[in-house]
Structures are given as structure tokens and as C-alpha cells.
Amino acid sequence: MSAQECWDAAEECGAPMVAIPGGEPLIHKEIGEIVRGLVERKKFVSLCTNALLLEKKLDLFEPSPYLFFSVHLDGLKDHHDKAVSQKGVFDRAVSAIKAAKAKGFTVNVNATIFDGHPAEEIAKFLDFTTELGVGVSMSPGYAYERAPDQEHFLNRTKTKKLFRDVFALGKGKKWNFMHSGLFLDFLAGNQNFECEPWGMPARNIFGWQKPCYLLGEGYTKTFKELQETTDWNLYGTGKYEKCADCMAHCGYEPTAANAAVSNPWKALKVSLFGIKTEGPMAPEIDLSKQRPAQYVFSSEVQKRLSEIRADEAKTAEAKAAKLVAQTQTAAAPSNNASTAA
Numbered sequence: 001m002s003a004q005e006c007w008d009a010a011e012e013c014g015a016p017m018v019a020i021p022g023g024e025p026l027i028h029k030e031i032g033e034i035v036r037g038l039v040e041r042k043k044f045v046s047l048c049t050n051a052l053l054l055e056k057k058l059d060l061f062e063p064s065p066y067l068f069f070s071v072h073l074d075g076l077k078d079h080h081d082k083a084v085s086q087k088g089v090f091d092r093a094v095s096a097i098k099a100a101k102a103k104g105f106t107v108n109v110n111a112t113i114f115d116g117h118p119a120e121e122i123a124k125f126l127d128f129t130t131e132l133g134v135g136v137s138m139s140p141g142y143a144y145e146r147a148p149d150q151e152h153f154l155n156r157t158k159t160k161k162l163f164r165d166v167f168a169l170g171k172g173k174k175w176n177f178m179h180s181g182l183f184l185d186f187l188a189g190n191q192n193f194e195c196e197p198w199g200m201p202a203r204n205i206f207g208w209q210k211p212c213y214l215l216g217e218g219y220t221k222t223f224k225e226l227q228e229t230t231d232w233n234l235y236g237t238g239k240y241e242k243c244a245d246c247m248a249h250c251g252y253e254p255t256a257a258n259a260a261v262s263n264p265w266k267a268l269k270v271s272l273f274g275i276k277t278e279g280p281m282a283p284e285i286d287l288s289k290q291r292p293a294q295y296v297f298s299s300e301v302q303k304r305l306s307e308i309r310a311d312e313a314k315t316a317e318a319k320a321a322k323l324v325a326q327t328q329t330a331a332a333p334s335n336n337a338s339t340a341a
Contacts, residue, residue, distance in 0.1 A: 032060030119165035160189030189281035199254020
């Protein structure tokens with residue numbers, strides 16, 4: 001996407017915060033300009049990065065209360081390097097975090113939690129982030145359709161038990177979570193929230209992605225079209241097989257935020273007394289009536305690619321026709337030419 005397309009998308013949907021994820025956005029040749037334009041528009045910008053290029057590219061950015069880097073770390077050194085299939089990435093990321101903080105930037109880390117990651121190791125990782133002086137966001141890994149590894153994603157029961165164990169180990173500690181208290185309480189199985197995927201819309205080169213960041217089941221050209229033509233009742237845990245195990249922040253953090261506004265006493269209770277890590281959990285959503293999964297991502301991408309190529313061909317054809325017309329005009333004799341006596 002061009003810088004202008006990014007700015008237009010942010011203005012079009014009116015979101016106060018813009019997350020720039022990847023791939024790796026630091027390879028975008030206009031990334032400095034994109035961020036600068038969003039900050040000028042008073043948008044809070046979360047620039048997600050694996051940090052391999054961060055130290056090299058820090059000069060493209062200026063510290064601002066509207067900008068923070070969100071560095072991908074899935075755990076401590078051995079675990080993270082294994083998760084990304086490359087040794088040395090953890091050390092480079094930590095070095096980049098320290099360099100960015102030294103220059104006055106705000107830095108957080110984001111972690112995706114997968115099956116087989118012991119609670120004790122996650123707790124040690126959270127201790128490390130506290131020592132590093134960064135906030136942390138965590139989300140359980142979701143087995144989205146095109147993920148290459150489908151074996152190590154958590155189901156909802158495992159997710160809730162794991163996060164209860166983690167939060168129990170964290171009692172009395174000052175871990176700095178970049179989440180609402182009610183979302184964390186939801187991860188621990190104490191809230192029976194339903195997904196609100198419209199709360200975090202996704203825009204990419206194909207358009208606005210239906211219905212959410214993790215599921216690609218079509219695209220719209222405008223945000224208004226996304227909101228008005230997506231049948232939101234078809235998606236979410238209990239409604240759609242693909243959503244059965246999802247507890248990701250992109251759908252449930254908006255629900256938690258709305259719940260905090262509509263029921264502030266509930267949010268205050270979690271804030272005062274902490275997250276419950278023992279006792280019965282909230283009732284789980286019934287999955288018996290969910291519709292079967294439809295695997296349409298690849299076909300939707302091919303459809304949009306064909307449309308993009310057709311548009312590019314029309315643009316190229318129009319430019320060629322214009323160039324031919326200009327050439328013919330320049331070559332034609334002038335009717336106003338003066339004649340020598």
C-alpha cells in the first residue's frame with residue numbers, strides 16, 4: 001500500500017489507533033513517511049516488528065507520544081528463536097529494544113502463546129519484560145486457515161487453564177500488560193464474552209478484509225461497505241467452526257473494552273481484586289449449532305489479484321493511448337504557423 005492509501009484508510013474508518021503489522025513493515029520503502037503522516041493526523045501508531053531492522057531504521061522515526069514499537073517476542077531466548085526458526089533473533093530484538101528506548105521511543109513486546117509453552121516459562125518471560133522496562137501484550141495462538149503449523153494451537157479450555165496458571169504465578173508482581181483487565185480476566189475463563197470482529201478492522205492491498213484480521217473471506221473496497229455488507233452473525237465462537245477455539249485479542253479486546261464502559265463496576269472489581277485463578281469458570285459457548293468451515297481464502301485472494309491486474313491493464317492502456325495522442329498532436333502541423341513573405 002502507498003503512504004496515501006494508508007492515511008486514507010485510517011481516516012476512512014476513524015479508528016483512534018492504527019496497528020501496522022506484517023510480514024515485516026520495516027522493509028516498506030515508505031514506512032517512515034507512513035508513520036509520520038499517521039502521527040501528524042494524531043493517530044496512535046503501533047508499529048509491529050520482529051526488530052531485525054529496527055536499529056538500522058530508527059533514524060526514519062521521531063519519538064512521539066503517538067508512536068510505539070511493538071516488538072515480536074514469543075518468549076525467552078531459546079523458545080523465541082525456535083518459534084521463529086532462526087537463531088540469534090532474540091538477542092537482536094532485545095538489542096534493538098534497548099537502542100530504541102535509549103533514543104526516547106516507547107517500546108512494547110507482543111507474544112503469541114502456543115500449546116506446549118509451560119506457565120512457568122511464560123512467567124519468567126514476563127519477569128524479563130518487567131526488567132527490560134517494556135509493556136507486553138499476549139494472545140493465544142489461533143489456528144487460522146493459512147497457518148503453516150496447525151498442531152500447536154491452543155483450544156479454549158487449554159487457553160483458560162494456562163492463563164490461570166500464569167496469572168497465579170504473577171500475583172504480587174508488577175507485570176505491565178497492554179490489555180484491559182477484563183480481557184485478561186476473559187483469558188482466565190472468568191468472562192463469557194462473544195467476539196466483536198468489527199472492533200479491529202483490517203485493511204490491506206486487497207481492500208478491507210472480511211470479517212476480521214485472522215479470517216480472510218472476502219474484501220470490500222470501502223469501510224462502509226465492510227460494515228454494512230458483512231453478515232456479522234455468521235462469525236464468532238459458537239457460530240462458525242473456524243472460530244471455535246479463538247480467543248484472540250483482535251476480536252475479544254473490543255468486547256472487553258465495551259464491557260468496561262457498559263459495566264464499570266465489573267472492570268473495577270478486576271482492577272481491585274485481581275484475576276480469579278481458582279474455582280469454576282464462566283460457562284463455555286455452545287458449539288453444537290456452529291456452521292461448518294468454508295475454505296475460501298485462496299480463491300478470494302485470486303479473485304482480488306485478477307481484479308487488480310485488470311485495473312492495472314486498463315490504467316496502462318489509458319496511459320499508452322494518452323501518450324499516442326500527445327505524440328500525434330506534437331507531430332501535426334500548426335494551423336497558426338506564420339508564412340514568410
